[in-house]
Amino acid sequence: MRHNGLVKTIGERCRVCYTCVRECPAKAIRIAVGQAEVIPERCIGCGNCVRVCSQNAKQVVSSVDQVRDLLRGATPTTAIIAPSFPAEFSDVPWAKLVGMIRALGFASVVEVAVGADLVADRYCKLLLGTNGGRYIATTCPAIVAYVERYQPDLLKHLAPIVSPMVATARALRRLYQDPMRIVFIGPCIAKKGEVTSPSVPDEIDAALTFAELRDMFAEAKLTADSVAESDFDPPIAAEGALFSIRRGLLQAADIQEDLVAGDVVTAEGRDEFLGALEEFRAGDLDAKLLEVLCCKGCIMGAGMTSREPLYSRRSHVSRYVRERTSRLDRGAWEAQMRSFETLDLSRDFTSQDQRIAVPFDEEIQYILRRMGKFSREDELNCGACGYDTCREHAVAILKGLAESEMCLPYTIETLKKTVKELNLSHEQLASTQAALMQSEKLASMGQLAAGIAHEVNNPLGIVLVYAHILLDEYKNHPEMRDDLEMISRHADRCKKIVSGLLHFSRQNKVVYQEIDVRRLVEQTLRAIPQPAGVQLNVRHELADPRAELDGDQITQVLTNLITNAYAAMPKGGTLNIATADANGNVMIAVADTGVGIPEENREKIFEPFFTTKQIGKGTGLGLAVTYGIVKMHSGDIRVASNADAAKGPTGTTFTVTLPRRAKT
DSSP: OOOSOSEEEOGGGOOOOOHHHHHOTTOOEEEETTEEEEOTTTOOOOOHHHHHOTTOOEEEOOOHHHHHHHHHSSSOEEEEEOTTHHHHOTTSOHHHHHHHHHHTTOSEEEETHHHHHHHHHHHHHHHHTOSSOOEEOOOOHHHHHHHHHHOGGGGGGBOSBOOHHHHHHHHHHHHHOSOOEEEEEESOSHHHHHHTOTTSTTSOSEEEEHHHHHHHHHHHTOOGGGSOOOOOOSSOOSGGGGGGSTTHHHHHTTOOOOTTTOOEEEEESHHHHHHHHHHHHHTSOOOSEEEEESSSSGGGOTTOOOOOOHHHHHHHHHHHHHHHHHTOOHHHHHHHHHHTTTOOOBOOOOOOOOOOOOOOHHHHHHHHHHTTOOSGGGOOOOOTTSSSSHHHHHHHHHTTSOOGGGOHHHHHHHHHHHHHHHHHHHHHHHHHHHHHHHHHHHHHHHHHHHHHHHHHHHHHHHHHHHHHHHHHHTTTOHHHHHHHHHHHHHHHHHHHHHHHHHHHHSOOOOOOEEEEHHHHHHHHHHHSOOOTTEEEEEEEEOSSOEEEEOHHHHHHHHHHHHHHHHHTOTTOEEEEEEEEEETTEEEEEEEEOSSOOOGGGTTTTTSTTOOOSOTTTOOSOHHHHHHHHHHHTTOEEEEEEEOOGGGSOOEEEEEEEEESSOOO
């Protein structure tokens, strides 16, 4: 049974929820580039994907245009309508429905229940004549397609009897002899595939779903009120009209499902039919006849538009059958059945093996590991991907039917990793942006500082010279000496500021050389007087004290940090200096127990000229210079501080991290 595709995907509607994959018994759905597409050669036409797709992304390939062409042709066209029609057209009296179908241009309208009666008779004879044989009913084309593709070793067990649709067509051709076109109308998508099957060629010209028939009615503006009532054309049907509901075949054939004898077993729906066929194949189910349907009865077919529940649909069919059989001329029907006793209702089946060869275990393990499944415990078998087990999913990936991203746990872990990386990248970007802004500030201030220093330095020198000359000349005039000393003192302070500006603006280059960090710290501490009341603790935890740094510049960094720490402890305290390894880098921490830095000032401390010291006590350039030196070394400087005694001990810690080796 080959076809060019029964279901297509509307790409813009597909949300890749994998529901269709999960519900497809044949696993005929390929996920590729974020789209779920049906693979024609694997599809059995069950229509589960159409039924479960909440986005209406799965669409049955239409036969409407083909049927219109048949109706426009010279050869009369007969419509044969499936027994499930009362469940679909519960809103239309059956006689009106027949009139509407005729109004579309069909020459005659016949019930497929006629063929169901004939098929039921053949099944009864098959079982009576069985000598140890075991059969699978072939009334459901989706089941036949599944066996041909995925259980070809069961082909010999398929009952060699045509479906009611084909049986009806053969009966019509014998009865009328004249050429005719035949269109099947029913609830089943798989019938479209059966129409093109090479095992039953030229039996049916086209197949419409009930949904397509409703579309044709709507286009032709046909309603029950616009047509006259009409009866079905012969041949007449009886209990075959029950075929569309569960065990309908058995009742029509007067076959009892004896639970004690176990000669007949019925199964329906995706899960039941898969399990039943597997048990039948394994020999665990020794029934003479397995009557299995892909849907929960044809009244639940994917080609229907009815939204009524199962048992409401059953009621409509049962009510119709009671009405028809109550008026049935049983004698005429029996005579009709006898006239068809010699009608050939046999068929054969063809293997169209679509089974997937199981890959080597090493290949499966490779795919599982790629999805983060390194042990059996990692194989959650949650089914979110649409496959029952992680291994089935891995096999599908190897065969190009699925993607790793279909695994929900894998996707979640990947997403977490991506979010983590994005957060890290964001932090790095923010840090880089802050450093860039700081560098721009420093560069701008450096240019300004250089200009100011250049313009102020010479006149300032003259002021200082003359101030000192005047001090010497008027040393014996106390009334003038105090004023002159104030001029000299503030001029000296200006000189220091200018000196700092010149240093700040100078474009220093890092002169790398191998130095001993521990010795550098100790030398710096010796050069800075330790205030009274301050306790000094030094701890070295460097495995290797050697590092490639600019000794003079790092000395300046330490000097600035230590001087600031001493200044923050006017009433005494503890200064802790530590060196340690930090992921291949050198870390130097300077911590004091001083007053701390208020939270609102922490983002400003590296800005030029920002200081919290009293006027005359600082220029606000020390930490700006420190920051610039650290960044020129491709290092990092961070500060942690508490200025609120209510939150704990006050104090500040500056942590400088420097690459151990020079970055070229």
